Amino acid sequence: MPIDKRVSTAAEALADVGDGATVFISGFGGAGFPNVLLRALRERAPKNLTLVVNSATHRYSLTHELIAAGLVRKVVCTAARGHDKEPSPFERLWVQGKIELECVPQGTFAERIRAGGAGIPAFYTPVGFGTALAEGKEVRIFDGRQHVLEHAIKGDLALVRADTADRYGNLAFRYAQMNFGPVMATAATLALAEVATVLEEPIPHERVQLPGSYIDRVVAVGR
Amino acid sequence: MAPLNRLQMAWRAAQDIREGMLVNLGIGMPVAVADYLKPGLDVFFQSENGVIGVGPLATAERADTDLVDAGSRRITLRPGASIVDSSWSFAMIRGGHIDVTILGAFEVASNGDLANWDTRSTSKGPLVGGAMDLAAGARQVWVMMEHVTRGGAPRLLERCTLPLTAVSCVTRVYTDLAVVEITPTGLLVREMLEGMGQAELQARTGAALAFAPDCGALLAPALTLAG
Numbered sequence: 001m002p003i004d005k006r007v008s009t010a011a012e013a014l015a016d017v018g019d020g021a022t023v024f025i026s027g028f029g030g031a032g033f034p035n036v037l038l039r040a041l042r043e044r045a046p047k048n049l050t051l052v053v054n055s056a057t058h059r060y061s062l063t064h065e066l067i068a069a070g071l072v073r074k075v076v077c078t079a080a081r082g083h084d085k086e087p088s089p090f091e092r093l094w095v096q097g098k099i100e101l102e103c104v105p106q107g108t109f110a111e112r113i114r115a116g117g118a119g120i121p122a123f124y125t126p127v128g129f130g131t132a133l134a135e136g137k138e139v140r141i142f143d144g145r146q147h148v149l150e151h152a153i154k155g156d157l158a159l160v161r162a163d164t165a166d167r168y169g170n171l172a173f174r175y176a177q178m179n180f181g182p183v184m185a186t187a188a189t190l191a192l193a194e195v196a197t198v199l200e201e202p203i204p205h206e207r208v209q210l211p212g213s214y215i216d217r218v219v220a221v222g223r
Numbered sequence: 224m225a226p227l228n229r230l231q232m233a234w235r236a237a238q239d240i241r242e243g244m245l246v247n248l249g250i251g252m253p254v255a256v257a258d259y260l261k262p263g264l265d266v267f268f269q270s271e272n273g274v275i276g277v278g279p280l281a282t283a284e285r286a287d288t289d290l291v292d293a294g295s296r297r298i299t300l301r302p303g304a305s306i307v308d309s310s311w312s313f314a315m316i317r318g319g320h321i322d323v324t325i326l327g328a329f330e331v332a333s334n335g336d337l338a339n340w341d342t343r344s345t346s347k348g349p350l351v352g353g354a355m356d357l358a359a360g361a362r363q364v365w366v367m368m369e370h371v372t373r374g375g376a377p378r379l380l381e382r383c384t385l386p387l388t389a390v391s392c393v394t395r396v397y398t399d400l401a402v403v404e405i406t407p408t409g410l411l412v413r414e415m416l417e418g419m420g421q422a423e424l425q426a427r428t429g430a431a432l433a434f435a436p437d438c439g440a441l442l443a444p445a446l447t448l449a450g
Contacts, residue, residue: 030288079349080348087346104351105354111317114310127317128359131388
Protein backbone atom coordinates (compact mmCIF):
# COMPACT_ATOMS: atom_id res chain seq x y z
CA MET A 1 0.00 0.00 0.00
CA PRO A 2 1.36 3.44 -0.82
CA ILE A 3 2.10 5.66 2.15
CA ASP A 4 -0.88 7.73 3.26
CA LYS A 5 -0.83 9.18 6.79
CA ARG A 6 -4.09 11.13 6.49
CA VAL A 7 -6.88 10.33 8.93
CA SER A 8 -10.24 12.07 8.94
CA THR A 9 -10.76 12.93 12.62
CA ALA A 10 -8.70 13.74 15.72
CA ALA A 11 -10.45 10.89 17.56
CA GLU A 12 -9.29 8.45 14.90
CA ALA A 13 -5.73 9.77 15.17
CA LEU A 14 -5.78 9.07 18.94
CA ALA A 15 -7.47 5.65 18.66
CA ASP A 16 -4.71 3.59 20.36
CA VAL A 17 -3.67 6.02 23.12
CA GLY A 18 -3.90 4.39 26.55
CA ASP A 19 -3.48 5.10 30.28
CA GLY A 20 -0.08 6.14 31.64
CA ALA A 21 1.19 7.64 28.40
CA THR A 22 3.88 10.33 28.31
CA VAL A 23 2.49 13.01 26.00
CA PHE A 24 4.40 15.85 24.33
CA ILE A 25 2.30 18.96 23.56
CA SER A 26 3.66 21.64 21.18
CA GLY A 27 3.06 25.38 21.46
CA PHE A 28 4.69 28.48 22.93
CA GLY A 29 3.88 32.18 23.11
CA GLY A 30 0.35 31.68 21.81
CA ALA A 31 1.36 29.84 18.61
CA GLY A 32 1.34 26.14 17.73
CA PHE A 33 -1.09 24.67 20.28
CA PRO A 34 -2.66 21.38 19.03
CA ASN A 35 -6.00 22.28 20.55
CA VAL A 36 -8.19 20.02 18.39
CA LEU A 37 -6.12 16.97 19.36
CA LEU A 38 -6.10 18.10 23.00
CA ARG A 39 -9.89 18.37 23.05
CA ALA A 40 -10.19 14.90 21.49
CA LEU A 41 -7.69 13.48 24.01
CA ARG A 42 -9.76 14.88 26.88
CA GLU A 43 -12.84 13.18 25.43
CA ARG A 44 -10.94 9.90 25.07
CA ALA A 45 -9.89 10.41 28.72
CA PRO A 46 -6.86 8.17 29.28
CA LYS A 47 -5.70 8.29 32.94
CA ASN A 48 -2.36 8.92 34.69
CA LEU A 49 -0.82 10.90 31.86
CA THR A 50 2.56 12.60 32.08
CA LEU A 51 2.47 15.82 30.05
CA VAL A 52 5.67 17.30 28.62
CA VAL A 53 4.63 20.81 27.65
CA ASN A 54 6.30 24.23 27.74
CA SER A 55 3.58 25.77 29.91
CA ALA A 56 1.05 24.03 32.13
CA THR A 57 -1.04 27.19 32.33
CA HIS A 58 -0.98 29.14 29.03
CA ARG A 59 -4.41 30.68 28.51
CA TYR A 60 -4.61 29.77 24.79
CA SER A 61 -3.62 26.12 25.19
CA LEU A 62 -6.23 23.49 26.11
CA THR A 63 -3.60 21.66 28.19
CA HIS A 64 -5.46 22.97 31.25
CA GLU A 65 -8.56 20.97 30.25
CA LEU A 66 -6.65 17.66 30.56
CA ILE A 67 -5.39 18.79 33.98
CA ALA A 68 -8.82 20.00 35.18
CA ALA A 69 -10.35 16.68 34.07
CA GLY A 70 -8.02 14.82 36.44
CA LEU A 71 -6.25 12.88 33.69
CA VAL A 72 -2.73 14.05 34.55
CA ARG A 73 -0.32 12.54 37.10
CA LYS A 74 2.73 14.67 36.32
CA VAL A 75 3.74 17.72 34.29
CA VAL A 76 7.25 18.39 32.95
CA CYS A 77 7.34 22.07 31.93
CA THR A 78 9.16 25.40 32.08
CA ALA A 79 6.19 27.49 33.28
CA ALA A 80 3.44 26.57 35.74
CA ARG A 81 2.19 29.99 36.81
CA GLY A 82 -1.37 31.03 35.98
CA HIS A 83 -2.24 34.38 34.40
CA ASP A 84 -5.14 35.26 36.67
CA LYS A 85 -5.82 36.02 40.33
CA GLU A 86 -7.67 32.71 40.63
CA PRO A 87 -5.23 29.78 40.61
CA SER A 88 -5.03 27.82 37.35
CA PRO A 89 -6.26 24.18 37.32
CA PHE A 90 -2.62 23.09 37.55
CA GLU A 91 -1.84 25.30 40.56
CA ARG A 92 -5.01 24.18 42.38
CA LEU A 93 -3.98 20.51 42.14
CA TRP A 94 -0.28 21.24 42.74
CA VAL A 95 -0.79 23.07 46.06
CA GLN A 96 -2.92 20.09 47.19
CA GLY A 97 -0.10 17.71 46.26
CA LYS A 98 -2.32 15.96 43.72
CA ILE A 99 -0.08 16.51 40.71
CA GLU A 100 3.67 16.13 40.33
CA LEU A 101 5.80 18.90 38.81
CA GLU A 102 9.23 18.86 37.19
CA CYS A 103 10.25 22.43 36.33
CA VAL A 104 12.99 22.62 33.67
CA PRO A 105 14.88 25.55 32.11
CA GLN A 106 13.47 26.03 28.61
CA GLY A 107 16.67 25.33 26.68
CA THR A 108 17.36 22.24 28.79
CA PHE A 109 13.75 21.21 28.13
CA ALA A 110 14.21 21.55 24.34
CA GLU A 111 17.61 19.86 24.40
CA ARG A 112 16.45 16.91 26.56
CA ILE A 113 13.69 16.29 24.02
CA ARG A 114 16.08 16.73 21.09
CA ALA A 115 18.45 14.23 22.75
CA GLY A 116 15.54 11.82 23.17
CA GLY A 117 14.95 11.89 19.43
CA ALA A 118 18.63 11.83 18.52
CA GLY A 119 19.78 8.74 20.42
CA ILE A 120 21.67 10.72 23.07
CA PRO A 121 20.85 9.39 26.57
CA ALA A 122 22.20 12.38 28.53
CA PHE A 123 24.35 15.49 28.16
CA TYR A 124 26.15 18.12 30.25
CA THR A 125 25.14 21.78 30.29
CA PRO A 126 26.19 24.78 32.42
CA VAL A 127 22.56 25.93 32.53
CA GLY A 128 21.04 25.52 35.98
CA PHE A 129 24.33 24.94 37.82
CA GLY A 130 24.16 26.42 41.33
CA THR A 131 20.36 26.71 41.25
CA ALA A 132 17.50 24.84 42.87
CA LEU A 133 16.70 23.15 39.54
CA ALA A 134 20.06 21.36 39.51
CA GLU A 135 19.98 20.08 43.11
CA GLY A 136 21.21 16.50 43.36
CA LYS A 137 22.37 16.39 39.75
CA GLU A 138 25.81 15.11 38.80
CA VAL A 139 28.30 17.96 38.22
CA ARG A 140 31.42 17.79 36.07
CA ILE A 141 33.93 20.48 35.12
CA PHE A 142 34.71 21.15 31.45
CA ASP A 143 37.00 24.04 30.44
CA GLY A 144 37.01 25.23 34.05
CA ARG A 145 33.23 25.62 34.25
CA GLN A 146 30.73 23.50 36.19
CA HIS A 147 28.15 21.59 34.16
CA VAL A 148 25.18 19.47 35.25
CA LEU A 149 24.13 16.14 33.78
CA GLU A 150 20.70 16.21 32.14
CA HIS A 151 18.84 13.15 30.83
CA ALA A 152 16.97 12.76 27.56
CA ILE A 153 13.16 12.74 27.50
CA LYS A 154 11.30 10.26 25.31
CA GLY A 155 7.55 9.95 25.02
CA ASP A 156 4.76 7.70 23.84
CA LEU A 157 2.82 10.38 22.00
CA ALA A 158 3.48 13.79 20.45
CA LEU A 159 0.67 16.21 19.59
CA VAL A 160 1.94 18.82 17.16
CA ARG A 161 0.25 21.77 15.45
CA ALA A 162 1.44 22.81 11.98
CA ASP A 163 0.02 24.73 9.03
CA THR A 164 0.28 22.33 6.10
CA ALA A 165 0.85 18.61 5.63
CA ASP A 166 0.86 16.16 2.73
CA ARG A 167 -0.04 12.45 2.60
CA TYR A 168 3.57 11.57 3.54
CA GLY A 169 3.32 13.47 6.82
CA ASN A 170 5.69 16.24 5.74
CA LEU A 171 4.98 19.44 7.69
CA ALA A 172 5.27 23.17 7.07
CA PHE A 173 4.61 25.72 9.80
CA ARG A 174 3.38 29.34 9.87
CA TYR A 175 5.63 31.92 11.53
CA ALA A 176 6.35 31.01 15.18
CA GLN A 177 4.12 27.92 15.15
CA MET A 178 7.15 25.65 14.91
CA ASN A 179 8.63 26.07 18.40
CA PHE A 180 8.73 22.63 20.13
CA GLY A 181 6.79 20.70 17.46
CA PRO A 182 9.71 19.27 15.45
CA VAL A 183 11.79 18.02 18.41
CA MET A 184 8.72 16.61 20.15
CA ALA A 185 7.80 14.60 17.04
CA THR A 186 11.31 13.13 16.90
CA ALA A 187 11.19 11.92 20.53
CA ALA A 188 7.79 10.20 20.52
CA THR A 189 6.82 6.66 19.55
CA LEU A 190 3.62 7.97 17.94
CA ALA A 191 3.61 11.50 16.48
CA LEU A 192 0.34 13.12 15.40
CA ALA A 193 -0.02 16.43 13.59
CA GLU A 194 -3.08 18.63 13.27
CA VAL A 195 -2.83 21.10 10.41
CA ALA A 196 -4.99 23.74 8.76
CA THR A 197 -4.72 22.06 5.37
CA VAL A 198 -3.59 18.71 3.93
CA LEU A 199 -2.39 19.26 0.38
CA GLU A 200 -3.15 16.82 -2.43
CA GLU A 201 0.32 17.35 -3.89
CA PRO A 202 3.54 16.76 -1.94
CA ILE A 203 4.94 19.84 -0.18
CA PRO A 204 7.94 21.07 -2.24
CA HIS A 205 11.08 19.72 -0.55
CA GLU A 206 12.54 23.14 0.20
CA ARG A 207 9.35 24.06 2.10
CA VAL A 208 9.32 20.94 4.32
CA GLN A 209 10.29 21.91 7.91
CA LEU A 210 9.78 18.47 9.45
CA PRO A 211 10.26 15.34 7.31
CA GLY A 212 7.20 13.10 7.15
CA SER A 213 9.23 10.14 8.37
CA TYR A 214 8.80 11.54 11.90
CA ILE A 215 4.99 11.85 11.64
CA ASP A 216 2.58 8.92 11.88
CA ARG A 217 -0.81 10.54 11.29
CA VAL A 218 -2.09 13.90 10.08
CA VAL A 219 -5.54 15.36 10.44
CA ALA A 220 -6.85 18.51 8.74
CA VAL A 221 -8.71 20.73 11.20
CA GLY A 222 -8.87 24.11 9.44
CA ARG A 223 -7.66 27.40 10.87
CA MET B 224 17.70 64.91 39.26
CA ALA B 225 14.92 62.45 40.18
CA PRO B 226 15.55 58.70 39.97
CA LEU B 227 14.98 57.29 36.47
CA ASN B 228 11.64 55.72 35.71
CA ARG B 229 11.51 52.36 33.94
CA LEU B 230 11.36 53.85 30.43
CA GLN B 231 14.37 56.02 31.20
CA MET B 232 16.24 52.95 32.48
CA ALA B 233 15.38 51.20 29.21
CA TRP B 234 16.57 54.26 27.29
CA ARG B 235 19.88 54.27 29.16
CA ALA B 236 20.49 50.56 28.49
CA ALA B 237 19.60 51.07 24.81
CA GLN B 238 22.39 53.65 24.42
CA ASP B 239 24.98 50.89 25.01
CA ILE B 240 23.72 48.62 22.20
CA ARG B 241 26.11 48.64 19.25
CA GLU B 242 25.52 48.23 15.53
CA GLY B 243 25.25 44.62 14.36
CA MET B 244 24.54 43.10 17.78
CA LEU B 245 22.17 40.16 18.24
CA VAL B 246 20.15 41.06 21.34
CA ASN B 247 17.59 39.21 23.47
CA LEU B 248 15.24 41.32 25.58
CA GLY B 249 13.61 39.74 28.65
CA ILE B 250 9.84 39.66 29.02
CA GLY B 251 8.44 42.73 30.81
CA MET B 252 10.38 45.94 31.39
CA PRO B 253 13.39 45.13 29.12
CA VAL B 254 11.33 44.90 25.89
CA ALA B 255 11.02 48.72 26.02
CA VAL B 256 14.75 48.91 25.18
CA ALA B 257 13.86 48.27 21.51
CA ASP B 258 12.01 51.61 21.39
CA TYR B 259 15.06 53.67 22.34
CA LEU B 260 17.90 52.54 20.08
CA LYS B 261 20.05 55.27 18.57
CA PRO B 262 18.47 56.31 15.23
CA GLY B 263 19.61 54.23 12.27
CA LEU B 264 21.30 51.54 14.40
CA ASP B 265 21.00 48.15 12.68
CA VAL B 266 20.34 45.50 15.32
CA PHE B 267 18.59 42.11 15.37
CA PHE B 268 16.40 41.14 18.32
CA GLN B 269 16.04 37.43 19.06
CA SER B 270 13.10 35.99 20.97
CA GLU B 271 13.27 32.61 22.72
CA ASN B 272 10.43 31.18 20.63
CA GLY B 273 12.76 31.20 17.62
CA VAL B 274 12.23 34.60 15.98
CA ILE B 275 15.49 36.25 14.86
CA GLY B 276 14.60 39.80 13.80
CA VAL B 277 11.63 40.83 15.96
CA GLY B 278 10.17 44.07 14.56
CA PRO B 279 7.72 46.54 16.10
CA LEU B 280 4.45 45.30 17.64
CA ALA B 281 1.75 44.56 15.06
CA THR B 282 -1.18 46.92 14.68
CA ALA B 283 -4.58 45.40 15.50
CA GLU B 284 -5.37 44.97 11.78
CA ARG B 285 -2.04 43.27 11.01
CA ALA B 286 -1.87 41.11 14.15
CA ASP B 287 -1.45 37.39 13.44
CA THR B 288 -1.88 34.80 16.20
CA ASP B 289 1.01 32.75 14.78
CA LEU B 290 3.43 35.67 14.66
CA VAL B 291 4.29 36.22 18.31
CA ASP B 292 7.29 36.63 20.58
CA ALA B 293 8.12 34.65 23.72
CA GLY B 294 5.88 36.96 25.74
CA SER B 295 2.87 36.16 23.49
CA ARG B 296 2.92 39.69 22.04
CA ARG B 297 1.79 39.95 18.41
CA ILE B 298 4.78 41.26 16.53
CA THR B 299 6.06 42.03 13.04
CA LEU B 300 9.30 40.86 11.43
CA ARG B 301 12.10 43.20 10.40
CA PRO B 302 13.77 42.86 6.97
CA GLY B 303 16.17 39.92 7.05
CA ALA B 304 14.26 38.10 9.80
CA SER B 305 14.08 34.32 10.10
CA ILE B 306 12.31 31.82 12.35
CA VAL B 307 13.73 28.58 13.74
CA ASP B 308 12.40 25.92 16.13
CA SER B 309 12.95 25.96 19.92
CA SER B 310 15.85 23.52 19.82
CA TRP B 311 17.80 25.75 17.43
CA SER B 312 16.68 28.93 19.21
CA PHE B 313 18.11 27.68 22.51
CA ALA B 314 21.24 26.26 20.88
CA MET B 315 21.76 29.86 19.69
CA ILE B 316 21.26 31.14 23.25
CA ARG B 317 23.30 28.44 25.01
CA GLY B 318 26.06 28.37 22.40
CA GLY B 319 27.13 31.96 23.07
CA HIS B 320 25.68 33.43 19.87
CA ILE B 321 23.62 36.14 21.60
CA ASP B 322 25.80 39.24 22.08
CA VAL B 323 23.75 40.60 24.96
CA THR B 324 20.61 39.74 26.87
CA ILE B 325 18.86 42.38 28.97
CA LEU B 326 16.89 40.91 31.87
CA GLY B 327 14.84 42.13 34.79
CA ALA B 328 15.92 40.95 38.26
CA PHE B 329 15.05 40.84 41.94
CA GLU B 330 18.66 40.73 43.14
CA VAL B 331 22.20 40.77 41.77
CA ALA B 332 25.31 39.88 43.81
CA SER B 333 28.70 41.57 43.57
CA ASN B 334 30.14 38.42 41.94
CA GLY B 335 27.47 38.54 39.20
CA ASP B 336 25.07 35.97 40.67
CA LEU B 337 21.52 36.62 39.42
CA ALA B 338 18.15 35.99 41.10
CA ASN B 339 15.24 36.75 38.79
CA TRP B 340 12.92 33.75 38.59
CA ASP B 341 11.45 32.51 41.84
CA THR B 342 9.91 34.55 44.63
CA ARG B 343 9.35 31.43 46.77
CA SER B 344 5.58 31.69 46.52
CA THR B 345 3.88 28.52 47.72
CA SER B 346 0.55 29.25 46.02
CA LYS B 347 1.78 30.34 42.59
CA GLY B 348 3.40 27.75 40.35
CA PRO B 349 7.06 28.30 39.36
CA LEU B 350 7.97 29.96 36.06
CA VAL B 351 11.55 29.63 34.86
CA GLY B 352 11.09 29.86 31.07
CA GLY B 353 14.33 30.71 29.31
CA ALA B 354 15.82 32.83 32.12
CA MET B 355 18.48 30.30 33.18
CA ASP B 356 19.51 29.59 29.59
CA LEU B 357 19.87 33.29 28.74
CA ALA B 358 21.77 34.05 31.95
CA ALA B 359 24.20 31.16 31.47
CA GLY B 360 24.54 31.38 27.69
CA ALA B 361 24.55 34.98 26.46
CA ARG B 362 27.96 36.62 25.98
CA GLN B 363 26.90 39.57 28.13
CA VAL B 364 24.07 39.72 30.67
CA TRP B 365 22.76 43.19 31.47
CA VAL B 366 20.19 43.68 34.21
CA MET B 367 17.59 46.45 34.52
CA MET B 368 16.11 46.83 38.01
CA GLU B 369 15.29 49.43 40.63
CA HIS B 370 18.25 50.00 42.95
CA VAL B 371 16.20 49.13 46.06
CA THR B 372 12.94 47.28 46.76
CA ARG B 373 9.67 49.10 47.44
CA GLY B 374 10.49 48.65 51.12
CA GLY B 375 13.90 50.29 50.58
CA ALA B 376 16.04 47.14 50.86
CA PRO B 377 19.06 46.97 48.52
CA ARG B 378 18.86 44.68 45.47
CA LEU B 379 22.62 44.83 44.81
CA LEU B 380 24.07 42.51 47.47
CA GLU B 381 27.13 40.60 48.64
CA ARG B 382 25.12 37.39 48.19
CA CYS B 383 21.63 36.92 46.76
CA THR B 384 18.97 35.91 49.27
CA LEU B 385 16.45 34.65 46.66
CA PRO B 386 16.90 31.44 44.62
CA LEU B 387 19.56 31.88 41.93
CA THR B 388 18.94 31.91 38.19
CA ALA B 389 22.64 31.50 37.37
CA VAL B 390 26.02 32.03 39.04
CA SER B 391 28.51 34.77 38.08
CA CYS B 392 26.74 35.81 34.90
CA VAL B 393 25.73 39.49 35.15
CA THR B 394 28.18 41.92 33.54
CA ARG B 395 26.34 45.26 34.01
CA VAL B 396 23.37 46.64 35.96
CA TYR B 397 21.19 49.61 35.00
CA THR B 398 19.23 50.94 37.96
CA ASP B 399 17.17 54.07 38.56
CA LEU B 400 20.18 55.52 40.40
CA ALA B 401 23.32 54.22 38.68
CA VAL B 402 25.05 52.18 36.00
CA VAL B 403 27.20 49.54 37.70
CA GLU B 404 29.72 47.16 36.12
CA ILE B 405 30.37 43.75 37.67
CA THR B 406 34.16 43.35 37.66
CA PRO B 407 36.40 40.55 39.01
CA THR B 408 36.91 42.69 42.11
CA GLY B 409 33.23 43.61 42.61
CA LEU B 410 30.88 46.48 41.82
CA LEU B 411 32.23 49.46 39.88
CA VAL B 412 29.99 52.53 39.47
CA ARG B 413 30.26 54.02 35.97
CA GLU B 414 27.49 56.59 36.26
CA MET B 415 25.29 57.88 39.06
CA LEU B 416 22.39 60.27 39.40
CA GLU B 417 23.42 63.92 39.41
CA GLY B 418 23.36 65.39 42.90
CA MET B 419 23.67 62.02 44.62
CA GLY B 420 26.73 61.53 46.79
CA GLN B 421 28.88 58.40 46.82
CA ALA B 422 28.01 57.77 50.47
CA GLU B 423 24.28 58.04 49.69
CA LEU B 424 24.51 55.49 46.84
CA GLN B 425 26.61 53.19 49.03
CA ALA B 426 23.95 53.41 51.76
CA ARG B 427 21.37 52.05 49.31
CA THR B 428 23.63 49.19 48.17
CA GLY B 429 24.23 45.90 49.98
CA ALA B 430 27.81 45.40 48.78
CA ALA B 431 30.94 47.55 48.61
CA LEU B 432 31.02 50.02 45.70
CA ALA B 433 34.08 51.27 43.87
CA PHE B 434 33.74 54.37 41.72
CA ALA B 435 35.31 54.66 38.28
CA PRO B 436 37.81 57.55 38.01
CA ASP B 437 35.70 58.91 35.13
CA CYS B 438 32.36 58.19 36.89
CA GLY B 439 29.81 60.38 35.09
CA ALA B 440 26.26 61.63 35.52
CA LEU B 441 23.39 59.24 34.81
CA LEU B 442 21.20 61.17 32.39
CA ALA B 443 18.07 60.34 30.39
CA PRO B 444 15.49 62.38 28.48
CA ALA B 445 12.03 62.92 29.96
CA LEU B 446 9.91 59.83 29.14
CA THR B 447 6.46 59.30 30.56
CA LEU B 448 5.10 55.90 31.56
CA ALA B 449 1.71 55.22 30.04
CA GLY B 450 -1.22 54.76 32.42
